[in-house]
Amino acid sequence: MNALPGDLFARRLRQERERLGISQAELARRIAEILGTNVDPSAVTRIEQQIRAVRLDEAVAAAKALDIPLAILVAEDPEAESEAQLQQYLADLAVAQREWEKNRLEVLRLSKAIQVLGGGAHLQGAVDFRLLESIDARVPVEEDDKDGHPVAPGIEGPTNPGA
Known part of the structure; x- marks a missing residue:
């Protein structure tokens, strides 16, 4: 069975964040800067743990904050x-x-x-x-x-x- 895009996003977000060596708090800060709003670091934690669904604007901002195409965060491979x-x-x-x-x-x-x-x-x-x-x-x-x-x-x- 293929993983759902939300599941892939959560897993890939954590992988890419860790690959870059940045904390969840730092990623939250970068996303907040891009969105021009507050993003609590616990939101990134909950997204990565699949407790909270990611909003589209957050997903786009996360990809931009990680400097990768959004498609990479939802790609199976x-x-x-x-x-x-x-x-x-x-x-x-x-x-x-x-x-x-x-x-x-x-x-x-x-x-x-x-x-x-x-x-x-x-x-x-x-x-x-x-x-x-x-x-x-x-x-x-x-x-x-x-x-x-x-x-x-x-x-x-x-x-x-x-x-």
Whole structure:
């Protein structure tokens, strides 16, 4: 038979609190600070002993006070839950990186098109390629042109006119 979420919460709350080495009184203080109200240390004791049911706002505050996701406090297998969360974050990161690369290339394409059309002066202050390159370290930084302006890969002439 599967344990009820309240049972899991009580057991996991105690495990996580002890893992961090904090007392029930300290956890109660942290929860109270987050909620902006008084929380008696005996409330944490009673929750952990399953004498008292935890309120949703207390559960959320307890997770925040322990600096862990609430789902970990109600997970049957917190390690598997953490691994699943990690895999989701890694997948989200891969998507975000692809989107970043697409947007970075679009910035470069548009900047080059503006320069080709003779509107290099319109770029002044609009695109700082040194900042762009420092954010995306995967882009090789070429030397400055003869006027000391940074040159973005594949673009001739200054990429930040007026700099």
